[in-house]
């Protein structure tokens with residue numbers, strides 16, 4: 001079964017010509033067509049097969065990159081030539097970009113074959129994928145459950161083996177939390193490492209793209225091709241700032257002897273479900289067997305990450321989304337009286353309820369009279385949160401090399417169960433938001449399942465957080481765990 005193979009394995013089969021890029025793309029396209037998870041929003045067989053033919057020619061000519069011919073699918077936040085780019089919104093339902101996002105361009109340059117665009121929460125706002133204008137995605141492990149969000153289509157596609165590799169974006173957890181809910185591996189890099197050019201903006205000071213796949217080894221290969229300075233993104237890290245090209249696979253095999261793992265007490269408090277806690281603690285025990293030591297730490301401002309994030313992210317969103325006015329891109333309402341009326345009707349009809357809620361919250365916290373009380377205060381809290389991490393991770397007084405804890409307080413919840421309760425969704429982001437506010441890299445790896453009739457088939461993810469630029473370390477730590485365990489090899493029944 002070719003689709004159960006990892007990216008690394010597929011790469012070897014392609015290079016040795018045991019399989020062609022065209023056969024591989026056809027196999028995945030057939031699987032996507034037969035799937036009813038609603039993970040994909042746009043597939044175009046002819047476009048994909050043309051890229052596969054190019055990849056086969058490149059392999060035949062002997063100048064292939066290790067990723068040449070390996071299929072990939074992109075979250076519909078990345079703009080793509082040829083395929084529609086909707087951001088999960090009615091506002092962009094028919095939008096086709098005239099250019100590719102940098103990430104798409106880089107992976108295409110490596111020879112990866114694009115399978116299509118993946119469903120997500122509208123403008124990446126959400127934790128369950130239920131905010132997509134094109135319907136929810138089902139979790140392949142349990143179709144009654146959400147796949148997580150906002151990169152829900154991305155995570156579901158890898159879990160269901162509809163694609164060996166996908167891209168995601170993470171503003172406050174959207175790579176890590178769906179990876180956790182779908183039992184796959186994903187990494188959010190240090191802010192500024194992966195170009196935001198062509199990533200439809202949600203909250204520009206937080207948005208960061210990254211890879212999702214079955215294994216840490218695969219994520220390392222993908223990240224090596226995705227990351228790097230991009231002059232078209234003003235917040236992209238320059239080489240002087242550390243935005244240098246890195247081979248993120250270089251130290252995957254280093255042993256973990258002496259690794260100090262910080263375990264924050266705030267991540268194991270009252271809100272954490274027992275089944276998630278048990279799976280996470282068992283993973284920590286496994287790391288101890290691998291030679292690591294556990295260090296109790298405190299990140300005292302963790303709880304403030306929710307109010308701070310849910311002011312800063314909407315504030316930036318309210319500004320970013322002002323471009324969707326019916327004039328410049330996509331949807332325009334019909335039957336308007338004048339320009340003002342056209343704006344109003346377009347935005348009223350084009351945006352879904354969560355996006356409107358955030359535009360209103362964001363506009364409110366930025367307005368004169370409330371700016372100091374809310375927005376400036378949230379920015380100060382953001383600094384305190386970054387300082388919490390710096391105290392334990394940086395400098396000569398650092399007490400740990402990485403931090404570990406749960407990704408989310410519970411396993412995936414039932415579709416529909418929190419759909420009308422935005423605050424319940426926001427609270428579930430408690431363990432991922434602070435990493436984003438600090439701009440630190442974080443990843444999720446599968447470490448077990450929930451318990452009881454309902455949760456026994458719903459995966460649990462372990463979050464691994466590191467200092468700025470510690471991606472290679474995180475991937476090394478995750479890879480060593482995956483060499484010793486097989487959670488990442490499990491697939492939903494019937495795959």
Ligand code: GLN
Pocket residue numbers: 124125126127149150169170171172173174175202313429
């Ligand atoms: N769940 C968070 C939100 O709704 C994070 C989303 C994201 O990372 N894109 O904003």
